[in-house]
Each structure stands twice: as C-alpha cells, then as structure tokens.
Amino acid sequence: MSVAKRIIRQVAGDKRSVMMIVFAPLLILTLLYFLLGNTTYKPTIAIHESKLPPALVATLKAEDAHIVDIHEDMDSELYLKDHRDVDAVFSLSEAGSGITMYESSSKSAKAMKVIQNALASLNPSAKMTTTFVIGKENASFFESMGYIFFGLFAFFFIFLISGMSLVKERSIGTLERFMMSPISRSSVILGYTVGYGVFAVLQAVVMTLFGIYILGIGCAGNIIWAILIMLLLAISAVSFGFLVSTFSNTELQVVQIIPVAIIPQVFFSGLIPMDTIPYGLGNLGYFTPVFYGCTAMKKIMIIGDGFGDIWPYLLGLLIYILVLCILNMLALKKYRRL
C-alpha cells in the first residue's frame, strides 16, 4: 500500500495531472457536445421555380429551409461552384427528381431531408416513418454516441498518466530502488492499480455526472454500472500503461506508441459497427479492452440493460486485466529475480 499512497500523494500534488484526469475529459466532452449535438442549421436549396409544380414549391417553402430561385436554366454543378452558400440544387424532369450537392456533409444531409419531407407531404404514400428499438428518434449524434467517449476517455487519460510516470520511475531508478526492498512483485502492481484506481473512480464519477446532468446524455440503465465499467477500463489502462512502459525508455516513446496501441482501439469502440468491417477484422476488437468497455457502456446507457446482460463484457475486461498483470509481473523480473 506504500506504492498506492505515494501515487495518490504525487498525483494530488501535481495540478497538471489532476487537471488531466478530471477536467480534460470534461472539456473535450463539452466540445463534442457542441460539435456533434443538434444544430439549428437551415439549409439553402436552389430551385428553378417556373419548372416545378407550384404545389411542390409551396411545400418546399413551408419547410425549415431557405429556398432561392435560379430563374434560368443552368448547369447545377456550375451554379453550386459559384454559389457556395447554397447547399443543394433541386430539379424535376421526366426522368425523375434530381438533387445536386456540393459535397457530402451533414449540411447536404439536412438539405436532402428537407426535400424528402416536401415530396412526402405531397405524396403521403412515400412518407417514411423512422423508429428505433433502442435510443431516441431525435437523438443527436452526441447523445447516441456519447457513451463511446466516456469509455475512451476513461481508458486514455489514465493510460497516459500511468504510462508516463512508470517510464519516469524506470529511467530515474526509483523502481529499481524499491524493488531492492522485500516488497513482492504482485504488491507493486496492486499498489499502482489502487493508486491510479482512486483517481479513476473520481474521474468516472465526475465524467458521468457531468455528462448526464449537465450535457443531458441519457442513461437508460443504472449509472452505478456505467461507473463500474469505466473503473475497470481505467484499471486495464493502468496495466496497459505498465506494459507499454516496459518497452519504452523515455516518455517520448510512450507517446510514440499511442498511434499503434490506442488509436486502433478507437475503431473498435463502437464508432464503426463491427459487422461492417471486412475480412473479419472486426474480430480484432476482442483483443482490445476498449471494445469490452464500450459495448458494456452501450448496453447500460443506450439499451438500459442491467448487470445480467453486461457481465460477459465485464468478465472480458477482468480477464484482460489479469493477463496484463501476469505479463507485468514477469516484466518486473528484469529488476529482481524473486
């Protein structure tokens, strides 16, 4: 417990580490809230009014969009290149309706939606109602994907702090010094886990409360389970940081490992549905702790499952932690045979 106490004292005494663990995730979550949340953007759609049926023009104008009249026939692509404030050009011919857009973006998606709505209200049989089994129909991207960031941040920030401090301990020799005392290798690892675990709990609690009560991300299930998952993710991050530090001689090398070891995990966090990843590469997710953590987070926060549904994922995380701890115990043999 000596190790745990020292880590708590060190981290608590270092304002930057505390900021990194507690406030950095909140800052990024807030930023994401504004970036990915629902916007009140009104798309601009250009039409040649005299070429469209008056009824359609009227319904389009009734939609939540700016409608501009081109007045003359001209090439849609050229028009869009000249008028960058216009999101889409809508035209109607014998062959059907056509939409030309400058680029594929969330703005063009909005313009598309306006046009579809207008067509549907003229022809009710084409009206499509979308409903989801889980989640809310009008949820913003942030609300439906927020859980991913909870999981990722719980992992990433603790990984960074613990990995860095461990490399430092190796390079300045403090690890070697206390390994030369009658401490068992397992209690070194336990000490690190408990020490950073305290901050992981703090981070998980602050982050979930902030996300749910201030940013309004819904949590369909029990928050306690969400915090537990984030804690397990953070513990796996400590073990992961420990292992990475074994292969690094400087703090810079830890940073260099991030693109290899951390960024691929983002892909398996639920951002991309695993079934859509070709060549069975999606199965690689089973090797990443973030996959287990984020899948369980989804079950709790979006689906509203309970412990009965998430335990296999928690078990996955626990096995991951156990394997990493055994590897770390072996790695410590470098310092002392016993």
Place this chain on the structure above:
Amino acid sequence: MDIKLTNVSKSFDKKTVISDMSFSISSGDIVCLLGPSGSGKTTIIRLLIGAIASDRGTIHFGETKVPDLKLLKQIGFMPQNDALYDDLSGEDNLRFFGGFFKMGKSHLEKRITEVLELVDLSDHRKKYIRNYSGGMKKRLSLAATLLHEPDVLLLDEPTVGIDPVLRHNIWNQFKAIKATGKTIIVSTHVMDEVTECDKAALIYNGRLINYDSVENLLSKTKSGKVEELFIEADKRQKGGEAL
C-alpha cells in the same frame, strides 16, 4: 555476516561481463570495488543483491544463498543515479522507501529523523526534491539506504559527481557507519578513494585482478599509486591475447 562469492560468471548477450570471480568480504569492513567505467562494478552489485542471476557460481551472505527476499531487509542499496521522486518532499521520499520494510509507523518516523540528522538534511526535510542541490540529493539517497538499519550497504558510485568537501563528508559518514559494525561495499572509479577503504577489489574487464588490504596493494606498487596495478593487468591481458 561474511559475504562470499564463488566462481561467479555473468554474460549479457554472449558478452562476458563478469568472469569467474571469487572473493569474500569480512563483516565490518569497508570494501571498495575499484575499476574504470564499464569494468563490471554495477553488475557485481546487482549480482550481490540478487537482482540478476549469475550464469555460474554462487553468492552467500553468511549462510543464506542469494537471491533471498528476507535477505533484502538486511541490505541497504544505493543506486548509481539518485533515484528519488522530484515531486515529493525529502521526508515523503523516505517515508515511501521506508514503507517497504514493515517497521511500524512510529519507528519509521523516528528513523527518518535520525537519518536526516546523520546526513545533515534535517532543515530541508519538508522541501521538494526538485529544489534540492545535487549534493543534497546524494545525501538523501544515502539516508534512504540507511533507513531500515541494514547490516550490509551496497553503494553504487556514491561519490560520483560531487565536490571534494562533500565527498570528504560522505566518507566520514561511511566510517561512522562502519563503526557501528556494518559492512560497506562501495563501487568507485576514483583511484584516490581506495585509501579510505580497508580492502579493495580491483576489477578490470570483468576480471578480479587483485583483492587485498589497501596497505598490501599499495606496497605492491612502485609509485604508491593503485593505477600501476591496472596498467600491469592491462599489459598482462593484452599479452595473453597475443599468445
């Protein structure tokens, strides 16, 4: 507690670092491991403490064979670099390193006060290490080694990079520690320091070229300087290769 090395060899990546080394250290002596950088001094210390395993040969502390977890309680190890936490105060560093020896809280606090006094840092106990000078760090590092009252001190280059006055102070402290019946093994590459010790093990290219009391060693030289013995050994080793 006598320390005995018997035919100890160690190689890293097929490169021999220590070859067939045997000598014994009597309890209560100050023994210096003298040799140029890269001669294998740190490796001997790490072998002695049981951090690494020898390829051949054995090391005994009294009756106990190295490695032994309980033995570590009786050894005080001072690494070559300062190995202290910058972001903790002097006393918190000692609390941490002392915490592994199951001393009991009040006893540990008492020892912290004692060792800080010994290395003359009592006034700086609450200061962060990042505000310590190089010499202060060295002294605190020594204090951390003494906390648990070990019988044997293994000190890896404790006087490297410090000024002559402080070096003199530190040697006086070693002598004071020796007076309490402890064995001190200290590695150094500073030839002059040999005169401070009882015995010296001269190490060159991983071989023990001489092990004797300092008086005897000096009497073997013409100039009264230990360097001579290294130069001779170098000639012998090179001559051996030529044959």
